[in-house]
């Protein structure tokens with residue numbers, strides 16, 4: 001059978017792609033470029049997505065991993081993942097004009113960390129070591145925070161009975177994995193307290209829910225997103241945990257060599273930092289090569305938006 005005779009159905013998951021925090025961060029960078037031009041610096045990737053970062057790099061934006069790389073007096077944006085207070089102090093010392101594009105849902109976790117630490121709690125932060133968000137949150141109360149990544153890490157915690165403990169989570173975890181770890185914490189430390197509302201953000205939860213609902217109908221899952229995007233990784237993991245093959249790719253170009261023989265239905269979704277443009281390119285590729293037909297399926301509606309940072313709002 002020629003490749004053109006293979007007919008593939010695409011189930012297009014909704015919601016997918018950009019969340020309110022990513023929209024705000026990208027719009028902030030576009031606005032800052034308009035207002036201040038280049039050189040313009042961003043501390044860490046503005047969002048964890050290669051095509052987005054490449055597009056801004058082509059426009060002269062410089063992404064740095066060390067604030068000391070930003071020349072004194074220059075303009076710097078903090079990414080959607082947030083930064084530690086020590087970083088803000090270092091930026092002040094260099095007299096940088098700092099624009100804070102931290103997602104408000106990440107800021108919420110920072111504020112909870114500050115509150116728990118002030119009240120004398122030791123905070124168990126459930127998250128992924130080295131992730132920008134975890135580094136930023138830990139920096140709010142470095143002496144009071146312990147990171148756990150799994151139930152095994154919980155088993156290794158050693159606190160005296162009755163210790164004053166609280167837990168927080170990274171915003172983009174798998175809901176199911178987080179529940180398992182929180183369950184392990186509650187069993188070992190029944191006195192542990194948590195945030196008043198879940199920290200896993202609406203966007204991560206909704207994208208996971210859509211994959212969970214739709215994956216039984218698919219033979220293969222394509223997640224548009226970058227390898228360093230936590231929420232995108234979780235989507236691919238959920239598909240694999242249901243026994244389905246799943247690719248996490250920045251663009252369709254990464255799957256052109258993969259034969260779709262035997263595949264009738266492909267579920268397409270995108271992480272919260274992946275632009276719709278790469279989703280549409282992937283669909284066009286599957287249509288042209290396999291005569292794919294698209295069925296759009298909405299599992300949940302989203303109507304969330306966040307305002308631009310104050311520094312940019314006053315100038316609009």
Ligand code: SF4
Nearest residue numbers: 019021103171201272
């Ligand atoms: S994934 Fe959630 S926490 Fe992260 S930027 Fe988007 S809305 Fe904010």
